[in-house]
Structure formats: structure tokens, C-alpha cells
Amino acid sequence: xxxxxxxxxxxxxxxxxxxxxxxxxxxxxxxxxxxxxxxxxxxxxxxxxxxxxxxxxxxxxxxxxxxxx
Amino acid sequence: xxxxxxxxxxxxxxxxxxxxxxxxxxxxxxxxxxxxxxxxxxxxxxxxxxxxxxxxxxxxxxxxxxxxxxxxxxxxxxxxxxxxxxxxxxxxxxxxxxxxxxxxxxxxxxxxxxxxxxxxxxxxxxxxxxxxxxxxxxxxxxxxxxxxxxxxxxxxxxxxxxxxxxxxxxxxxxxxxxxxxxxxxxxxxxxxxxxxxxxxxxxxxxxxxxxxxxxxxxxxxxxxxxxxxxxxxxxxxxxxxxxxxxxxxxxxxxxxxxxxxxxxxxxxxxxxxxxxxxxxxxxxxxxxxxxxxxxxxxxxxxxxxxxxxxxxxxxxxxxxxxxxxxxxxxxxxxxxxxxxxxxxxxxxxxxxxxxxxxxxxxxxxxxxxxxxxxxxxxxxxxxxxxxxxxxxxxxxxxxxxxxxxxxxxxxxxxxxxxxxxxxxxxxxxxxxxxxxxxxxxxxxxxxxxxxxxxxxxxxxxxxxxxxxx
Numbered sequence: 001x002x003x004x005x006x007x008x009x010x011x012x013x014x015x016x017x018x019x020x021x022x023x024x025x026x027x028x029x030x031x032x033x034x035x036x037x038x039x040x041x042x043x044x045x046x047x048x049x050x051x052x053x054x055x056x057x058x059x060x061x062x063x064x065x066x067x068x069x
Numbered sequence: 070x071x072x073x074x075x076x077x078x079x080x081x082x083x084x085x086x087x088x089x090x091x092x093x094x095x096x097x098x099x100x101x102x103x104x105x106x107x108x109x110x111x112x113x114x115x116x117x118x119x120x121x122x123x124x125x126x127x128x129x130x131x132x133x134x135x136x137x138x139x140x141x142x143x144x145x146x147x148x149x150x151x152x153x154x155x156x157x158x159x160x161x162x163x164x165x166x167x168x169x170x171x172x173x174x175x176x177x178x179x180x181x182x183x184x185x186x187x188x189x190x191x192x193x194x195x196x197x198x199x200x201x202x203x204x205x206x207x208x209x210x211x212x213x214x215x216x217x218x219x220x221x222x223x224x225x226x227x228x229x230x231x232x233x234x235x236x237x238x239x240x241x242x243x244x245x246x247x248x249x250x251x252x253x254x255x256x257x258x259x260x261x262x263x264x265x266x267x268x269x270x271x272x273x274x275x276x277x278x279x280x281x282x283x284x285x286x287x288x289x290x291x292x293x294x295x296x297x298x299x300x301x302x303x304x305x306x307x308x309x310x311x312x313x314x315x316x317x318x319x320x321x322x323x324x325x326x327x328x329x330x331x332x333x334x335x336x337x338x339x340x341x342x343x344x345x346x347x348x349x350x351x352x353x354x355x356x357x358x359x360x361x362x363x364x365x366x367x368x369x370x371x372x373x374x375x376x377x378x379x380x381x382x383x384x385x386x387x388x389x390x391x392x393x394x395x396x397x398x399x400x401x402x403x404x405x406x407x408x409x410x411x412x413x414x415x416x417x418x419x420x421x422x423x424x425x426x427x428x429x430x431x432x433x434x435x436x437x438x439x440x441x442x443x444x445x446x447x448x449x450x451x452x453x454x455x456x457x458x459x460x461x462x463x464x465x466x467x468x469x470x471x472x473x474x475x476x477x478x479x480x481x482x483x484x485x486x487x488x489x490x491x492x493x494x495x496x497x498x499x500x501x502x503x504x505x506x507x508x509x510x511x512x513x514x515x516x517x518x519x520x521x522x523x524x525x526x527x528x529x530x531x532x533x534x535x536x537x538x
Contacts, residue, residue, distance in 0.1 A: 013419035018397070022415070026402070029412030033205070037416050040383050043376040044427035 010034035075100055076241030077533055080146055080298040083244055087134060087145040094134065094145035094190065098127035101147040101192045104242045108537060109193070112227065112236040113215040116152045117194040119160055123147060126190040133188070142301045144188030149237050149246040152194040153201060153280035154178040154289075164280050165199040165230075167213035167404050178278025179313065180247055180289055180306045187305040192243055195233030198407075201254060202230040203282040203389040204396075204417070205410030207465050212406055216461050220534035221263060222498050225458040228258025234292045235262035240537040245293040245302050249279060251286045252381055252482045253474050256490045256505060259292050261458035263492040263501030265520065265530055266292045267299035270510055271485025272317040274303075275310035283388040284315075285429075286381070286482060295530050296489060296520035303513060317511075327518040329447065334365035334519050336506075337446040339372055339477060345455040353494035353502045354452045357523065361450065364522045370449075373442055375435060377479040380428045384483075387425040390417030436484055440509070443486075447515050448506040451477055453490040457500035481507045489520045492529040501529075 010031040015021045022030070075097070078086075086092035102120050109115030130145035150156070153164050155174035163169050181191065196214040198206060209216035209226040217232025219225040220240040227236040231248030235258030238246050248255040250268045259266025267290045274289040281287065291302035300323045308320035329335070338358065343351045358367060396402065396414040405411050443449065455472040459465065465473055481488050490505040504523070508516040524530050 010416070010419065014415055017418045026397075026412075026415060029402070030415035031412065033410065033412040033416030034419055037383075037386060037420055040379045040386070041420065041424035041428075043379050044383060044424040044431070 006035050007031050076104055077294070078244070079295055080142060080244050080293065080301050083146055084142045084144065087130075088139060090134075094127040094130040095124065097145065098123050098147050098190050098192065101243055105149070105193045105237070108240055108242055109237070111223075112218040112220055112240060114196055114217065114227070114233040114236040114240070114242065115149075115193050116163055116196050116214060116233070117161055119156070119191050119193055122158060122160065123190050123192045126185070130188050130190065140186070140188035141305065143184065143305050145190065146245070147190040147192040147243050148184065149193040149195040149234060149243040150181060150191060151197050151231050151234055151246070151248050153197060153249060154181055154247060155278035156181055156191070156194065160194060162194065163213070165197040165201070165212040165214065166401075167199075167406070168399070168401055170213065174278070176278060179275035179310050181278070183306045183308070184247075189305070193237070195237050195246055197233055198230035199405060200393065201249060201251060201280065201282050203251070203385070203393065204405065204407075204413040206407035207409045208407070208463065209459070209461050210406060217258070218461070219262060219458050219500065220537050221500050222458070224460055225498060225500055226261065226461055226463075228261035228458060230254040231258045231292065235259055235264060238262070238264045238292050238294060239534055241533065245291055245298060247302075247306070248290060248292045250288045250290065250482065251283050251385060253478055255288075255290050255292060256453055256478065256488055259490045260453035260492075260503035260505070261501065263503070263529070263532065263534075264292055265295050265299055265489065265491045265524075266290065267303060267513070267517070268481070268488045269303055269307065269321070269513055270487040272315050273307045273321055273487075273513070275308070275313040275316050277310055277313045281392045283385045283392070285388065286385055288485070296491060296517050296524055299489060300513075300517045321513055323517075324514040327514040329364070334447045335445065336361060336365045336367045336519070337370040337443070337449045338367055339449065339451050340369050342451045345452070345472070347456050347496055349494065349496035350452050350455055350457070350502050353496065354504060357493045357504045358450070360526050361523060363526070365519070367450070368446070372476055372480065373438060375431070377476045377483060378474070380431050380435070381479045381483045383420065383424055383428040384432070386413070386417045387420045390420060394418070432483055435480070439480060439484060443509050447512070448508045448519055449477055450504060450506055451475060453503035453505040457496040457498065457502060477507055478505075486510060487513045487516055489516045491520045491524060492532070493527070494529060
């Protein structure tokens with residue numbers, strides 16, 4: 001994704017969160033970090049592991065019967 | 070005994086002298102207070118010297134010990150607490166962050182309460198990376214107290230985020246300190262400063278009154294000069310807390326008889342443990358393995374490949390985003406010392422819930438899979454860090470490259486496994502290297518015993534930094 005696209009994405013996400021558009025230095029500083037966090041989240045959007053295994057079953061999940069997700 | 074000699078005695082030896090009357094708690098406290106006031110600023114290690122409280126506690130300990138009322142091995146022993154543990158009585162708790170320099174709490178954190186009950190003497194609140202590094206940082210100057218300075222080489226960093234505890238113990242300012250770890254903040258400064266640091270398993274120690282960075286990753290533990298001392302402190306601070314839901318029901322009790330079932334420990338060494346561009350780190354690790362073969366069978370293994378860093382950091386930053394949600398509204402980003410990551414406060418607000426939940430789901434799976442992987446062994450052994458402490462002007466991203474946090478360190482934090490780091494020699498620029506033992510859940514006694522076996526065969530933990538008298 002190009003830098004201006006990241007800027008739009010970050011701006012949109014932040015506006016959604018704070019209810020108003022952000023601009024200037026605050027937005028500029030956030031864009032790079034939004035990109036960093038977006039890259040960290042990659043395995044959890046398109047689950048796939050370095051060894052080719054899937055971290056989750058391809059089937060829709062069912063409750064395990066004990067505890068949290 | 071000289072003042073400096075007293076400063077480097079173990080908790081066990083200090084306790085013996087206190088109980089026999091050879092040493093007064095007031096003399097010991099005054100010795101630490103003087104060193105904290107004189108040497109603390111040199112290492113940027115101290116935020117507040119708690120002189121009044123220390124002398125009151127030491128006076129009480131003196132009276133009780135004279136009357137034959139012993140509270141245990143920490144009775145009369147001074148310590149320092151990382152400055153994210155709440156302290157009452159008007160003592161500030163700054164979280165290392167400039168806008169919070171005057172923050173005060175009405176109550177002590179649970180761990181401070183526990184240490185008070187054990188008769189320990191709070192001598193100082195110790196410096197830390199601002200907000201425990203929860204909004205990121207890429208260089209040592211990341212607190213209003215300045216960069217933590219390493220007693221072994223004053224041009225090097227003392228580590229983070231528990232930089233003050235690391236330097237204060239290494240320089241003999243206090244016999245022990247309390248640090249916290251979310252993703253390496255006890256083990257990393259302990260390794261860089263050449264001391265022994267224990268990250269207890271998740272739930273061993275109540276976090277009530279500690280700054281919340283990540284509810285599912287934060288841990289509290291001891292930083293001392295030996296594995297044995299780590300056990301003494303953990304015994305005093307562990308235990309259930311009805312007000313802190315994550316705590317385990319049973320307290321930790323030292324098992325001095327902890328020994329390997331078949332006569333030798335079973336250690337797993339990671340196949341890439343010696344991959345480093347610092348030869349001393351490799352040589353010291355191999356020498357340590359040679360010694361450990363006297364007490365352990367060692368087998369090479371491979372850590373199953375998973376996105377450990379992505380999982381841990383997605384969880385940590387999502388939870389930090391919730392913990393520090395007011396940050397942006399208060400206009401605090403501009404007041405961070407670590408300006409290079411100032412955008413993180415805003416960025417954490419944008420992590421999708423789906424990514425956070427999927428990271429939690431993967432962690433559940435890793436609990437099962439890595440639990441089976443580690444089951445045949447008593448611990449995994451690796452160098453704690455693949456490089457010695459960076460210089461004060463270094464950028465971590467360029468100095469450490471892929472080595473800032475090892476996958477086993479991240480996995481151990483993610484799954485709440487106990488880990489102890491102990492010094493195993495020296496490397497570049499006269500800085501310490503270290504070895505770590507990562508154990509199965511609830512196996513603190515095992516990793517402590519293995520580390521103690523190593524320390525019985527070495528004297529790295531007894532070395533003192535130059536010129537810190």
C-alpha cells in the first residue's frame with residue numbers, strides 16, 4: 001500500500017474512533033504506526049503460518065466446551 | 070566490613086547477620102540510602118529515595134528482631150521498586166512519564182504490601198522506561214529520568230523497561246529490586262546488567278496497584294544477585310489476591326529439595342541458540358552448556374514456527390490501547406521522551422477487534438501445542454540476549470536487527486511461562502552476557518534449581534562492576 005493510501009486508511013480509522021478528522025503532525029506520526037500494527041495483524045486477517053499450516057481450522061469454529069475463544 | 074562489601078552481600082547472608090545481631094537493620098538501611106543518593110543519579114537509576122519510610126521500617130525491624138520476632142528471610146532487607154508500583158504516604162509513582170511526575174496513590178500495590186508484611190524495607194522507587202515501553206521505543210533515552218546507564222560500562226544502556234532495578238542491583242545500591250515484565254522487561258535489563266532476574270509464571274504475583282499495560286501479559290518478579298535470592302523474594306510476594314482475578318490460588322513455596330527425577334535435568338537447547346554476530350555470546354553460552362552437562366542431559370530442539378511476535382504484540386498493543394485510551398485526549402503524545410514512536414498512542418486505537426480476538430485464539434492453541442513440545446524437558450536453555458547492551462546512542466532497530474527479542478522469550482511471555490536469567494560471562498565493551506532457562510507452567514522451583522546449580526559452578530553472579538564504590 002502506498003504512503004498516501006496508508007494516510008487515508010489511518011485517517012479513516014482514527015476518525016471512526018474519535019468522531020472527528022485528525023490532521024497535521026498527529027496524523028503524520030500515527031500513519032507509520034498504523035502501518036506497523038496493520039502488518040503485525042496480518043496472520044490474524046489471512047491466517048497462515050510460516051510452515052504453511054493454518055493457525056485455525058478452515059471450518060467455522062464451534063465452542064470447545066471449556067473457556068474462552 | 071567496608072561499606073562496598075556490605076552492599077554486595079546476598080539476601081541470605083544479610084539476613085543471617087541481621088538475625089544474629091551482627092548487623093543492625095538501621096545500619097544496613099542507611100548504607101543503601103547513602104548509596105542510592107550518591108550513586109543513583111550516576112546511573113539514572115532512582116526516581117525517589119524513600120528515606121523516611123525506609124528508616125521507619127528499618128527501626129521497626131530492629132525492634133522486632135531484638136525481641137525475637139522474625140518475619141522471615143527478608144526481614145530488615147532493603148529493596149527498590151520499579152516506579153510503576155503504587156506507594157502510599159505521599160511517595161510519587163511516576164510510571165517513568167513526565168506528565169505523571171506528581172502522581173500519588175492512597176494505597177500500596179499488593180507486592181509492596183506483601184514485602185511490608187515480610188519486614189522488607191522500601192528504600193527507593195526505581196527508574197523505568199516511560200509507561201514500561203507500552204507505546205514503543207527505539208532508543209535508550211525513553212524516560213523523563215534519562216537513559217538507564219549500565220554500571221559495567223557507563224556508555225551502555227542498562228536495559229528496559231526495568232532499567233532502574235537492573236542498574237541498582239548491579240551497582241550494589243539495593244540487595245534486590247522488584248521489576249515487571251510484559252515482553253522482556255525483567256530478563257532483558259537483568260541480562261544487560263549481569264544480575265539474576267526471575268519472570269514468574271503468569272498469575273504468581275498480584276498486579277493490584279501496578280500500572281496496567283497489558284492485562285493478559287503483565288507479570289511482576291524479583292531482580293537480585295542470585296537464583297537463590299530470587300526464590301526468597303518470590304516466596305514473599307506470590308499468592309492469591311481476592312482483588313486480582315488473575316492470581317493463582319496457591320502461593321509459591323521454595324522447594325530446596327527440587328532435584329531432577331532421573332538424577333539429571335533434561336534441558337532443550339534451541340538449534341539456533343548460537344546464531345549471533347557477537348562471538349563472546351556464543352563462546353560463553355557453549356562454555357555454560359559444558360558446565361550444565363554435569364547436571365543435565367541436553368538435547369537440541371527446534372521451536373515450532375509460529376507468529377509469536379505478531380501474536381504477542383497484537384495482544385499487547387490492543388490492551389495498551391485500552392489502558393492508555395485517554396492519552397490522546399490529554400495531549401500527552403508530545404511529552405513522550407521517545408518521540409520516535411509518538412504516533413503509537415493514536416495507532417493502538419485502530420487495531421480491529423477481530424485481529425485481537427484471533428491473536429487470543431492462536432494463543433490458546435499455542436498453550437496446548439507448545440505445552441506438548443516442552444513436556445519432555447525441564448526447561449529450554451538459550452542465551453538471554455544475542456547481543457550485549459547497546460550504546461546509549463544506538464537505535465535498537467539497527468543494533469539488534471532480528472535479535473531484539475528472541476522467539477522463545479516472546480513465546481514464554483505470551484504463554485506466561487516462568488524464566489530465569491543469570492550471568493554467564495562478559496562480551497564486547499566489558500558488558501555482561503547471560504543465559505536463560507524457560508520452564509513449564511508452575512515450574513519456578515525447577516528453573517531456580519537449575520540456575521542455582523549453574524551458579525554453584527560459576528562466580529559470574531559474584532562479580533562487581535568497576536568503580537561503583
